Amino acid sequence: MSKKMKHTHCLNCKTLFPDGVDDAKEFFCASCGQSNRDSRLSFVRLIKDAISNVLNLDSRLIHTFRDIMSPSKLTRAYIEGRRKYYVNPARLFIFMLIALITLALFSIKLDNSAMGVDQFYSKAERSKMLDEYNAFLDTIDIEGHEQFVDTLKSKLFNKVQSLQKDTLGENGPNFFNSERSIKSYGITSYDGIHLTQKELFEKYKVEGFWNKIQVGQYIRVVTNPAGGIKHVIKNLTWAVFISVLLMGFFMKLIYIRNPYYLVEHVVLILNSHSFLFLLLAFNIILLLFLPLGDNGEKITKIVISFSFFFIMIIQFLSLKKYYKQGIFKTLIKQIMINWAYLFIFNMVVLMVAIISLILY
Numbered sequence: 001m002s003k004k005m006k007h008t009h010c011l012n013c014k015t016l017f018p019d020g021v022d023d024a025k026e027f028f029c030a031s032c033g034q035s036n037r038d039s040r041l042s043f044v045r046l047i048k049d050a051i052s053n054v055l056n057l058d059s060r061l062i063h064t065f066r067d068i069m070s071p072s073k074l075t076r077a078y079i080e081g082r083r084k085y086y087v088n089p090a091r092l093f094i095f096m097l098i099a100l101i102t103l104a105l106f107s108i109k110l111d112n113s114a115m116g117v118d119q120f121y122s123k124a125e126r127s128k129m130l131d132e133y134n135a136f137l138d139t140i141d142i143e144g145h146e147q148f149v150d151t152l153k154s155k156l157f158n159k160v161q162s163l164q165k166d167t168l169g170e171n172g173p174n175f176f177n178s179e180r181s182i183k184s185y186g187i188t189s190y191d192g193i194h195l196t197q198k199e200l201f202e203k204y205k206v207e208g209f210w211n212k213i214q215v216g217q218y219i220r221v222v223t224n225p226a227g228g229i230k231h232v233i234k235n236l237t238w239a240v241f242i243s244v245l246l247m248g249f250f251m252k253l254i255y256i257r258n259p260y261y262l263v264e265h266v267v268l269i270l271n272s273h274s275f276l277f278l279l280l281a282f283n284i285i286l287l288l289f290l291p292l293g294d295n296g297e298k299i300t301k302i303v304i305s306f307s308f309f310f311i312m313i314i315q316f317l318s319l320k321k322y323y324k325q326g327i328f329k330t331l332i333k334q335i336m337i338n339w340a341y342l343f344i345f346n347m348v349v350l351m352v353a354i355i356s357l358i359l360y
Helices: 043-066 071-079 089-108 117-137 146-156 189-194 197-203 209-223 225-254 262-288 294-323 327-359
Strands: none
Touching (some): 071 089, 089 262, 189 197, 189 209
8 A cells, every 4th residue: 555645534434634734744533533644554553553552451451450449539530531541430340240250150160060960861861761671571471580570670770760750840949920830740850851842841731931931941950050050140240230220320319419420320330340340359269279178268258258348448438538428427328328239239130040041
């Protein structure tokens, strides 16, 4: 591409350049900030832009993490217009939340085998084998050999139930106040594993939308519990988002006499959560390296207790510094905020968990 190309508009946002601009000199678009020299492509330019972007991002991250223990400072800076110095609060919140969930899933190490799924599958197969064994005995004459046959059966199928008795839903839930419980259908474990949902519903006459949802999702969770838990955990991000928005309205209510916009409360909550996620991630990493046994449990309790009090102190200081109220008022409102958050978050988590299981 030619090194001397004149343009009458910005190549990024198409905004027209003002008349009389010298294209030989570098200047920046008034709308998007892109340089007029971005059109002159070269390998050197590519490397310079990459280094510039990385260093710019790193500097914002450094500034943000340096002050993340002071959510009130990050919030005030953003509200007052210093939005290039720190990482955007919403972007930081999303990044920290995703990082925390990823770390939590990695540390939990959910595995179907460890959760007894292999035994569940094996039990279902052995139940089918027992029924086939009994059916085979009915076709042959075992007169005079009953004791031997019973001994052999007890050895081969010890504590194994027939398919008619090995049914799902012994402790199954009854969501949505459905007319029938899962157990009442008499679905065998073997059929629950091997039949498709359509075949299952036809064979056991599962009718009605909510009944099909209840039975289908219960079987999916039973046959793949690790996948179900991971699915719920991943969707809990929505619970956190919704809780943040609802808490913004609640804080607007308890600070109604103060001249603060709703967005200010939301930004403060986002920054506070980012700090919380960072501390929780640090705790998870720390706990992964703790020794097992009594010493490990003692250290775990100490770490959790310290983190809890540290979070409460940071939250109190953030509320006091940002809203500039007295110690007593701030303490009362902190208690109200935390109780409201527990209630809102639990309700939203329950709602999201149920929806996640329905859609799983």
